Amino acid sequence: MDKFIIKGGRRLTGNVVISGAKNAAVAILPAVILSDEPCVIENVPNISDVNICLKILREMGATVENLGKDVYRIDPTGIDKVCVPYETARKMRASYYFLGALLGKFNKARVSMPGGCPLGDRPIDQHLKAFSILGAEYTLSQGMIDLKADKLRGNQIFFDVVTVGATMNAMLAAVKAEGLTVIENAAKEPHIVDLANFLNSMGANIMGAGTDVIKIRGVKHLHGTNYSVIPDQIEAGTFMIAAAATKGDIIVENIIPKHLESITKKLEKIGVNIEQYDDSMRVWVDGPLVKANVKTTPHPGFPTDMQPQIATLLILAEGTSIVTEGVWEQRFRYVDELRRMGADITVNGKVALIEGTGKLMGAPVKACDLRAGAALIIAGLAANGITEIEDIFHIERGYDCMEGKLRALGADIEKISVPDNKTAETDNSRAAV
């Protein structure tokens, strides 16, 4: 079991380069299945969710070659299995993208129900609804989802909730379906646009991604492509907040500032200085931080995946802040850990009241999910004393070499390995988030 040990109190200064977006990469890699030729994907983040995706592709019969640090050549022509078993699917929520990609290519798929629910109820009813509307039948048995269709036909899909995963899965399944598919009430996140751009670069005909109506005219064949994944807006936002929490001064490189608008605006309100350039941003603090109210909503609103990080920053600000979670049922499980570090936070359902005490103290804490882990790192960097963070496998699912990047900015953070006496228990807890 690995842990992070952080000695808090150091200002972050210098430059950090943001990696490719996790939530785009975990959809684009399965989408390669739809191609009739090899694809080269660049700016692929080195995170465990991506490694699981690549493992699944290899196990299905694809040839995966690493051409350099973050570049992969994937040849899907050898794929001869359409199954993602429980053992791999449970480790990564996004394994559900194999459903859409396999269905779109082979008219059938067999994928284990994705595991783990640390953010509350995480149904996939909208994914299944979209597949049905396109002509697939599904059965659920023994924890496996089986999909099959004689033929997929374009149709009108209206989502009952704005959902990133189901929007992407509908795109994957519809891209080669006969005729026109119209997705209404679609999600608009940058990774939706990235998946559409990737599929279009293979010859797909997708219009409107980034708006709430996406139109897809099915094509017969998709060809190989060379594509670079967009930068990770959440990794960028996390480093921006880490800089602010330590009253630092950093340049965040390899970003698309437009994707960070809601984060930038909120941080400016809190008292963080931000100067934007074409593909980078300077972030620094030279005065007091002040309270703010934050409500998470689907894009272009403030992202839920930044909620634990901004809540942590608000502990260090003057005044009482209110943070409201508007996407997930339970995204305040990390608050107990922050309380161990001296935070004064009251949670009532989806609303947290944060008293800005202005300080945190180091403590042993545990990451309960990916972004909760990122919040604990920020807290540890700003705290007096030493913070030990356990269960950092959650963090490594979505942050590419976080401790290395932080060390380069001057943080005192190290990763240590400690003997794991509870292998079975720990392994069971490694379900997806």
Ligand code: EPZ
């Ligand atoms: C994606 O999850 C991200 N994961 C999450 O990031 C992110 O928090 C979330 O989108 C919202 O932005 C990946 O991209 C792999 P949703 P997803 O479908 O697609 C409800 C992180 O930290 N819903 O947009 O699973 C659902 O319960 C992770 O990087 C249904 O009711 O989220 C939720 O309340 C965590 N039925 C809301 O919609 C469905 O069939 C939004 O979920 C699907 C979703």
